[in-house]
Amino acid sequence: MSHSGAGYGWRMLIAGVLLLLVTSAAAGTRLAxxxxAWETLAAACGVYRHRSVVLFGDSLMAQMSLARHFGLAPYRNRSVSGRLAVDALPDLVKAAAEATDIVILxxxxxxxxxxxxxxxxxxxxxxGLAARHAGCRVVVCSVLPVSGEHLATRSPQVLEQVNRELAAMCGRNGLxxxxxxxxxxxxxxxxxKEFSxxxxxxxxxxxxLLAVMVRRAVGMEYADGALPETLCGRSNDK
Incomplete structure (x- = not known):
């Protein structure tokens, strides 16, 4: 077998392992x-050769499986449960060093x-500014709604204010x-209720759903610093 043929065979073997892991996760036995480890396998397939999209969030992103939700796409997950935005700058600087794009939630x-x-x-x-300074394309996601006891500190009115200010901030800074x-x-x-x-x-x-929204956002380019209001692909239920 030629050298190129051997390389092809190795890539196919890795792809087969990835497929088995995804199948296992889909069966609900455990995360893929x-x-x-998934990133290591993806890197061996050359997935990050041209692009590296880093997910930078808290538990909402940390609990997502790259294999199940993103497959062989150039995503890395650097999210940490319990992370606070006010304390996250050192981690952001490290994450930016391996990213072409950063998604902040x-x-x-x-x-x-x-x-x-x-x-x-x-x-x-x-x-966002630190990531942009590092040469990354930055996507800032709006803060997600909550329900039940969590409404005491994150009411719809508070989140509306925060997300309105986040949108204005992104517009000012080209994010x-x-x-x-x-x-x-x-x-x-x-x-x-069905989402939590x-x-x-x-x-x-x-x-x-979050994975779908992230993939859509990362795949869009808008010069005015805003993604389209139709990002969800549907109107909110009334």
Missing amino acids: ADNR LGTNDLGTGVSPEETVAAVERL LFAEIAPCFADGQGRLR SDGLHLSPPGQA
């Missing part, structure tokens, strides 16, 4: 693989621990703003 933990809406937006702005929150909200601005079991963290359907 540890995200770092942070703020709900800040609000839940008493950080003001203004401070939360300012913290996300620092992260892309992905208004994905309406996709998860019911008619009262609360997190839809505790009113905060995402259920499997919620994770799947």
Whole structure:
């Protein structure tokens, strides 16, 4: 077998392993693989040769499987459960070093621990500017709705204010703003029941929807710093 043929065979073997892992995850036995291990396999297939999209969030993103939700696409997950935007700058700088694009989904933990809406937006702005300074294309996602006991610190009115200010901040700084929150909200601005079991963290359907929204946002280019309002692909239920 020629050298090129051997390389092809090796890539096919890796692809086969990836497929088995995805099948296992789809069967519900466990997550497809540890995200770092998945990245190692994806890198061996040359997935990150031209692009590396880093997911930078809290548990809402940390609980997503790269294999199940993104497959052999150039995504890396550097999200951490419990992460606060106000404390995340050192981690952001490290993540930016391996990224061409960064998707930021942070703020709900800040609000839940008493950080003001203004401070939360300012913290996300620092992260976005640091990523842009590192040469990354930056997508900032709106803070997702919550329900139940979590409404005490993250009411629809508070989240509306935060997301409005995040959108304005992105516009000022040339960052892309992905208004994905309406996709998860019911008619009262609360997190839809099918997307969460505790009113905060995402259920499997919620994770799947978030992955779709992220892929759509990353795949769009808009010079005015805003993604289209039709990002959800449907109108919010009334």
